[in-house]
Structure formats: C-alpha cells, structure tokens
Amino acid sequence: MIEAEQLTRRYGSLVAVDALSLRAEPGKVLGLLGPNGAGKTTAMRMIAGFLAPTSGRVSVCGYDVQRQPLKAKRSLGYLPEGAPCYGELTVRESLDFVARARALKGEAAFRRLDEVVERLQLEAVLEQNLDTLSKGFRRRVGLAQAILHDPPVLILDEPTDGLDPNQKHEVRDLIDAMARNRTIIISTHLLEEVGALCSRVVIIAGGKLLADATPAELEARSRYHGAVSFSASGAGAARAMIAHLPQVSNVEVDPTSGRMTVFPHPGEAILDPVQNILREQGLAVHELQLERGRLDEVFRRITTGERL
Amino acid sequence: MNAVLAIMRRELRSYFVTPLAYVFIVIFLLLAAALTFYVGDFYERGLADLQPFFRFHPWLYLFLVPALSMRLWAEERKSGTLELLLTLPVTLTQAMLGKFLAAWLFVALALVLTFPIWLTVNYLGNPDNGVILAGYLGSLLMAGAFIAVGCCLSTLTRSQVVAFILTAAVCFMLLLAGQPIILEAASSVLPQSLVNAVADLSFLQHFQAIARGVLDLRDVVYFLISIVVWLTAGVWLLDLGRAR
Numbered sequence: 001m002i003e004a005e006q007l008t009r010r011y012g013s014l015v016a017v018d019a020l021s022l023r024a025e026p027g028k029v030l031g032l033l034g035p036n037g038a039g040k041t042t043a044m045r046m047i048a049g050f051l052a053p054t055s056g057r058v059s060v061c062g063y064d065v066q067r068q069p070l071k072a073k074r075s076l077g078y079l080p081e082g083a084p085c086y087g088e089l090t091v092r093e094s095l096d097f098v099a100r101a102r103a104l105k106g107e108a109a110f111r112r113l114d115e116v117v118e119r120l121q122l123e124a125v126l127e128q129n130l131d132t133l134s135k136g137f138r139r140r141v142g143l144a145q146a147i148l149h150d151p152p153v154l155i156l157d158e159p160t161d162g163l164d165p166n167q168k169h170e171v172r173d174l175i176d177a178m179a180r181n182r183t184i185i186i187s188t189h190l191l192e193e194v195g196a197l198c199s200r201v202v203i204i205a206g207g208k209l210l211a212d213a214t215p216a217e218l219e220a221r222s223r224y225h226g227a228v229s230f231s232a233s234g235a236g237a238a239r240a241m242i243a244h245l246p247q248v249s250n251v252e253v254d255p256t257s258g259r260m261t262v263f264p265h266p267g268e269a270i271l272d273p274v275q276n277i278l279r280e281q282g283l284a285v286h287e288l289q290l291e292r293g294r295l296d297e298v299f300r301r302i303t304t305g306e307r308l
Numbered sequence: 309m310n311a312v313l314a315i316m317r318r319e320l321r322s323y324f325v326t327p328l329a330y331v332f333i334v335i336f337l338l339l340a341a342a343l344t345f346y347v348g349d350f351y352e353r354g355l356a357d358l359q360p361f362f363r364f365h366p367w368l369y370l371f372l373v374p375a376l377s378m379r380l381w382a383e384e385r386k387s388g389t390l391e392l393l394l395t396l397p398v399t400l401t402q403a404m405l406g407k408f409l410a411a412w413l414f415v416a417l418a419l420v421l422t423f424p425i426w427l428t429v430n431y432l433g434n435p436d437n438g439v440i441l442a443g444y445l446g447s448l449l450m451a452g453a454f455i456a457v458g459c460c461l462s463t464l465t466r467s468q469v470v471a472f473i474l475t476a477a478v479c480f481m482l483l484l485a486g487q488p489i490i491l492e493a494a495s496s497v498l499p500q501s502l503v504n505a506v507a508d509l510s511f512l513q514h515f516q517a518i519a520r521g522v523l524d525l526r527d528v529v530y531f532l533i534s535i536v537v538w539l540t541a542g543v544w545l546l547d548l549g550r551a552r
Binding site for chain 1: 311318325388389392396551
C-alpha cells in the first residue's frame with residue numbers, strides 16, 4: 001500500500017511535482033505515465049525516500065517515509081531510473097552487498113538469492129563485472145536487487161527501458177507474476193506497456209496529476225472508442241450510406257491505405273449497422289475492426305492540455 | 309552494525325578490484341621509504357628511532373588521502389548508485405561510517421605494510437618501541453582526520469577531481485593552521501583569542517606531539533573529535549542534498 005498526499009517537490013523555482021496525491025493498493029500495478037520531464041522520476045524518488053518532499057507526505061505500508069524511513073525502506077524494493085549499479089563489482093558481489101545491507105542472513109538468504117538469480121536468469125553472468133554486462137542484464141540485476149528481500153511494495157522506474165522485445169516480455173511476465181500480492185508502481189512512457197501490465201494508470205505532466213483511471217476508462221475517452229474501421233474494395237458508394245446512418249457522426253478515409261474509419265455519436269453502437277450496409281452492398285471486406293480506443297491519442301490530448 | 313559492515317566491505321572490495329588500492333600502497337611505501345632515507349637522513353642521524361619516517365606522513369597523506377576519499381561519495385553521485393544506497397534500510401550515519409571505516413582500514417593496512425622499516429631500526433639499534441607505537445597511532449589518527457575531511461567534502465560534488473582538490477586544500481590549511489603563514493593572515497582579521505584557537509586546530513602540532521612519543525590524551529581526543537565533527541558535517545550535507 002502506498003499513499004501519497006499533496007506530494008510536492010520544488011527545485012528552486014521549478015516545481016517538479018505539484019501536489020500529487022495517489023494511492024496504490026496490493027494486487028494492482030499502477031502505471032505512472034507522462035512525457036519526459038513530467039515529474040515521474042522525482043515522484044518515485046520521494047516515495048522511495050531518496051528525495052525529501054518540499055511539502056506533503058507519503059507512506060509505504062503505513063510507514064511515513066520521512067518519519068519512519070527505515071521501516072518504510074524495509075518494505076520497499078526500488079529500481080532507480082537507468083538501473084545504476086556498482087560497475088566494478090560482479091553480479092554476485094552486488095547482490096551479496098544488498099543482502100547484507102538488508103540484513104538477510106543464513107540459509108534462507110542463500111535460498112532467496114538462488115531463487116532470484118534463477119527467476120531473472122542471471123546464472124550465466126554471476127561472476128561477471130557489471131561494467132561488462134549488456135543493458136538488459138544490468139536492468140535485470142537492478143530488478144534482482146529490488147526484489148531480493150521479497151518486499152510487499154515495488155517501485156520500478158522504467159523497468160523495461162532499453163530492453164529488447166523478448167526481454168521486455170520477460171520482465172512484464174515477471175512483474176505480472178509478482179503483482180498478485182504486492183503493490184507495484186511502474187513508470188513508463190510506453191503505452192503498450194500500460195495496456196499489457198497496469199490495472200490503473202496515473203497520467204502526470206508538469207508535475208500535476210491529470211488523470212487517474214483504468215486503461216479501459218482511458219480508452220473510453222478516446223474519440224476512437226467504439227469506432228469501426230475496415231478496408232474493403234470499392235467502398236466509395238457505401239461511404240455515403242454509412243455517413244447517413246443516424247448513429248454515425250463522422251467518416252474518415254485514410255488517403256494512403258484507403259482504410260475507412262466510422263466514428264459513432266457518443267454512446268451509440270455502430271458495428272451492426274455498418275456491417276449490414278457492407279453486406280447489402282455485397283462488398284468484399286478484407287478486414288474489419290471495432291476499436292477500443294487509442295491510448296496514444298488520449299495520452300496526447302491529456303498531456304498537451306486539450307479538453308476531452 | 310550489519311549495514312555499516314556491509315558498506316565497509318563493499319568499499320574495500322571496490323578499492324581492491326580497481327588499481328587504486330595497489331597504486332596507493334605502492335606509492336605510499338615507496339615515498340615513505342624514499343623520504344625517510346634520502347630526505348630524512350635516517351642513517352646520518354645515527355639515532356635509532358623513526359622520527360625521520362613519521363615526519364613526512366602528514367605530507368604524504370596530504371595528497372594520498374584525498375585520492376582515497378574523493379570517490380567515496382562523488383562516485384556514488386556520478387554513477388547514480390547513491391540512489392540505490394540511500395533507498396536501502398540504512399541511515400546516512402551508517403553509510404558515512406561504513407565508507408569512513410573502509411578508507412581508514414585501508415590506510416591502516418598501508419601503515420602495517422611499512423613494518424620493514426620498524427624491523428630495520430630494531431636491527432640497527434635499540435629504539436624505544438613505545439615511541440614508535442605512539443608514532444604509528446598518531447599517524448593513523450591523523451589519517452583518520454584527513455579521511456573524515458575527505459568523506460565530508462566528497463558529498464559536495466559528483467566530480468572526483470573537485471573532491472580531491474577541495475580535500476587537499478582544506479587538509480593543507482588544517483595541517484598548517486599553527487604555522488606563521490596562516491596565523492599572520494588570521495591575526496590581521498581575528499582577535500587574538502580566535503587566532504590561538506586557529507593555532508590549536510593544527511593537525512601538524514598534534515601529530516608531532518604524539519609522534520615524539522608524548523601520548524597526551526588531548527592530542528588523541530583532538531583527532532577523534534575532528535573525525536566525528538567532519539563525519540557529522542558530511543551526514544548533514546548529505547541530508548541537505550536530499551531536500552535541496
């Protein structure tokens with residue numbers, strides 16, 4: 001459980017995070033979404049206890065991060081932005097350091113270390129210096145040190161940044177598997193990740209919270225929500241008929257692909273009427289899709305301050 | 309305590325996996341020997357003691373200790389591992405202490421490795437080994453004070469070079485605090501009582517007293533207090549950095 005209230009951080013006259021309030025609960029992955037420089041990293045640093053807030057408060061598992069920092073930090077695993085590491089150490093040495101600093105000892109600690117190494121597939125590089133490892137491995141070592149003490153709360157700053165598609169997939173599976181009984185906050189600017197991972201999304205820009213919703217709710221805010229798009233040969237005549245349907249507000253045709261997108265009036269279902277027309281006209285439909293909404297469009301509109 | 313030891317181990321490990329440790333020890337031993345025999349007139353004096361050896365320690369430390377301490381915090385800042393370290397369940401004091409102890413232990417090791425000169429002087433004559441032990445103790449205490457200064461100033465910057473220069477400059481002033489060059493400058497702006505206080509800050513005078521074999525508690529306490537004050541200042545600066 002993470003609760004932030006009116007969290008604010010100023011750097012001189014610059015307000016990096018502005019009265020941010022949010023709440024993350026166990027079993028859910030909260031995605032912190034925002035353009036670069038939105039204040040995601042600053043917010044996460046305050047939650048993790050690295051930066052002190054200028055005002056406001058944040059608690060992790062009920063422990064105030066400022067007043068009971070050690071208790072808060074014990075319940076927390078943190079992957080900093082860019083997954084920094086002690087480059088001159090080997091993977092084993094650096095995990096060993098974290099285990100010792102967290103006072104993990106004895107047989108249980110050994111087992112846990114093995115478990116984490118196996119889970120993140122680090123066996124092959126255990127004795128290698130971190131400096132010599134690829135970005136993907138370093139990120140995995142960063143994740144390993146974050147989950148080593150099996151914390152109830154995880155804060156991961158861009159956990160998949162710089163990974164190749166396969167590694168991204170693995171890390172997402174890992175996060176997904178861990179989410180069942182943990183509170184997880186990830187930051188990202190990859191919209192695909194939001195749909196794939198997050199059960200809730202907080203969008204921030206300019207340090208302010210602009211939206212706090214489920215991915216489905218965000219998609220519903222898109223003008224594409226409920227739209228029907230298709231490509232069919234010789235659809236020119238059908239276009240006028242579709243445009244005249246009472247439920248339809250607008251029809252757009254992509255000039256290069258010829259793909260037609262039909263937008264409904266809010267709340268109207270248009271899949272059936274559109275399909276009926278296509279059938280009646282006897283058109284060969286290559287492909288037809290009911291759109292759920294486009295996160296990138298919603299993201300852009302929210303973060304550039306356009307009214308929805 | 310776990311955390312302090314973990315950090316100390318990690319720092320020591322970092323010293324020894326980079327060439328720094330070996331370069332430091334080799335240069336320290338070579339210079340200590342060269343200065344003792346060629347500049348200190350070890351043989352010509354005809355005295356069985358290690359005064360010519362200890363005499364140069366302050367000057368060796370002046371540029372070697374900053375090289376040892378400069379990376380302690382500046383490196384963490386630069387590589388971003390500071391974020392990793394300070395989000396572990398570790399207090400700033402524990403982290404500072406771990407780093408300080410690592411560097412101090414390292415200097416202690418370098419000092420231990422000067423044992424051949426102790427063997428030499430015992431072979432050549434009958435020195436007062438109590439005085440020699442006091443000399444080593446004084447040297448170690450002074451090194452601790454230098455390292456504490458370095459720990460503190462290393463928190464200020466992400467550049468190791470800047471940390472080195474700051475530390476060397478501050479240590480130079482602390483060394484010479486009792487010398488005319490500093491005292492004359494001080495007396496032109498400060499009242500006499502404060503000038504005396506400045507004179508009392510001199511690392512050199514406190515060290516020389518111990519190295520002569522006069523193990524006055526006040527000199528020992530002076531170095532211990534210096535260590536505590538500089539480390540505390542460092543912790544304070546780190547904490548300020550979190551809020552700045």
